Amino acid sequence: MSDTISDVTVSLTVNGRRHTVTCEPRKLLTDVLRDDLLLTGTHVGCEHGACGACTVLLDGAAVRSCLLFAAQLDGATLTTVEGMANADGSLNDVQQAMQDNHGLQCGFCTPGVVVSLTAYLRDHPDPTDDEIRIALSGNLCRCTGYQGIVNAARQAAVNPRAKGVAR
Amino acid sequence: MKPSKFHYYAPATVGEAVLLLAEHGDDAKVLAGGQSLVPLMSLRLSSVGHLVDLNRIAGLDTIGRSNGHLRIGALVRQSAAEHSAIVVTEAPLVAKALPHIGHFQIRNRGTVGGSIAHADPASELPAVALALDAMLEATGPNGARRIASTDFFHGQWQTALAGDEMLTAIDFPVWGAHSGFAVEEVARRHGDFALCGAVCGVQLDGERISRATIGLFGVGSTPIRATLAEQALLAGGAGTDLTAVANEAAASIDPSGDIHASGAYRKQVTAVVVRRALTKAIEEARS
Numbered sequence: 217m218s219d220t221i222s223d224v225t226v227s228l229t230v231n232g233r234r235h236t237v238t239c240e241p242r243k244l245l246t247d248v249l250r251d252d253l254l255l256t257g258t259h260v261g262c263e264h265g266a267c268g269a270c271t272v273l274l275d276g277a278a279v280r281s282c283l284l285f286a287a288q289l290d291g292a293t294l295t296t297v298e299g300m301a302n303a304d305g306s307l308n309d310v311q312q313a314m315q316d317n318h319g320l321q322c323g324f325c326t327p328g329v330v331v332s333l334t335a336y337l338r339d340h341p342d343p344t345d346d347e348i349r350i351a352l353s354g355n356l357c358r359c360t361g362y363q364g365i366v367n368a369a370r371q372a373a374v375n376p377r378a379k380g381v382a383r
Numbered sequence: 384m385k386p387s388k389f390h391y392y393a394p395a396t397v398g399e400a401v402l403l404l405a406e407h408g409d410d411a412k413v414l415a416g417g418q419s420l421v422p423l424m425s426l427r428l429s430s431v432g433h434l435v436d437l438n439r440i441a442g443l444d445t446i447g448r449s450n451g452h453l454r455i456g457a458l459v460r461q462s463a464a465e466h467s468a469i470v471v472t473e474a475p476l477v478a479k480a481l482p483h484i485g486h487f488q489i490r491n492r493g494t495v496g497g498s499i500a501h502a503d504p505a506s507e508l509p510a511v512a513l514a515l516d517a518m519l520e521a522t523g524p525n526g527a528r529r530i531a532s533t534d535f536f537h538g539q540w541q542t543a544l545a546g547d548e549m550l551t552a553i554d555f556p557v558w559g560a561h562s563g564f565a566v567e568e569v570a571r572r573h574g575d576f577a578l579c580g581a582v583c584g585v586q587l588d589g590e591r592i593s594r595a596t597i598g599l600f601g602v603g604s605t606p607i608r609a610t611l612a613e614q615a616l617l618a619g620g621a622g623t624d625l626t627a628v629a630n631e632a633a634a635s636i637d638p639s640g641d642i643h644a645s646g647a648y649r650k651q652v653t654a655v656v657v658r659r660a661l662t663k664a665i666e667e668a669r670s
Contacts, residue, residue, distance in 0.1 A: 221389070221390055224391060240388065241388075241389060241390070241391030242385065242387070242389055247385075263384065264421075264426055265418060265421070265422050278491060279488055279492045280492070285417075285421075285434075287391045287436075332488060349573075354486025354574060
């Protein structure tokens, strides 16, 4: 196409902060988060919705940020992994459980896992092991295997921190 | 990879959206949940000059009863339908199929209408629409028309929708008492597209089967009804040899093979998923 494509301007609230971004319509939310807002915790793995590393919360719902154009999101409220910690800066239950259970090795998939599990456990506070594995099926991890992540999910589900896990 | 450049529109009404489609013809595409379209664009398998985003259109995301049907607006998110009490009671087959789609993060964004209009032959909702004889409401510049699901699926990713039309609602018939439904599929990993699958429904009148439907997916260029097998069920009743019925269903298809499974394997597994789904559906109809 020869005709000019104009940029779009959108306002986004990300982790409680309001941002205004001007970009090409084709710019993926992932790239706006990373390149424009410098929130590089959201990782880009497959960039076609398969790996889950770019998962963020859109108005509270876990979604793939690589399958959204920023242009679509004027007025939206987003939470990235940078917004997952508790208000006092301490790790949230899922983050703490991931640390306690060695749920990460290289850490590439971790942001997507933390965001996904935080949303999932908020909506399903008492999942079975099978349900945990199904919930995690949208997040690919290529190094630890999934046992540590499943254990973390189990701990975060039954134990808002207090039960204690050997470190 | 990144999508190629496109003009972006976010119309506020269906009328504005279809006018944009009419204006830009084959170079325009509607964007619903984007869970299939955006990957195709990012992989550059699809190049769209004019992207018409439906997500700002109000009123397409409602679910309600209408004339013996359950009407689901095209833009209802799959997760919303999955957790909707009225979908569970009035169109249980839809509710049972939804958890098989992708992962919960995909269903939070993906829409019921988008999946049907995308018409991937390996996806669940087109098979459900076909099996239930759903009516599909298409809206174009001249208004709305209803398309029977039997006339809707023309081929892989091909439907009866004209270039200037969009799917606006799906009417799923409500079956009522003594009915049972099941979805069975085989996929390499949870959330993957199925190698093959079956959606089944039966309604019992005592031991007689008064209504039966078998929809197959992943085994052709469109979802497929196993009509001969349905007739065998209707003739034989609830005590029919389900293995024979399932073999009849498998005999009616000629799936092609790919890197994941040969055609012969798909055919064989189709018999298995049909038998399992029918067993469950009859059990549920009896309870």
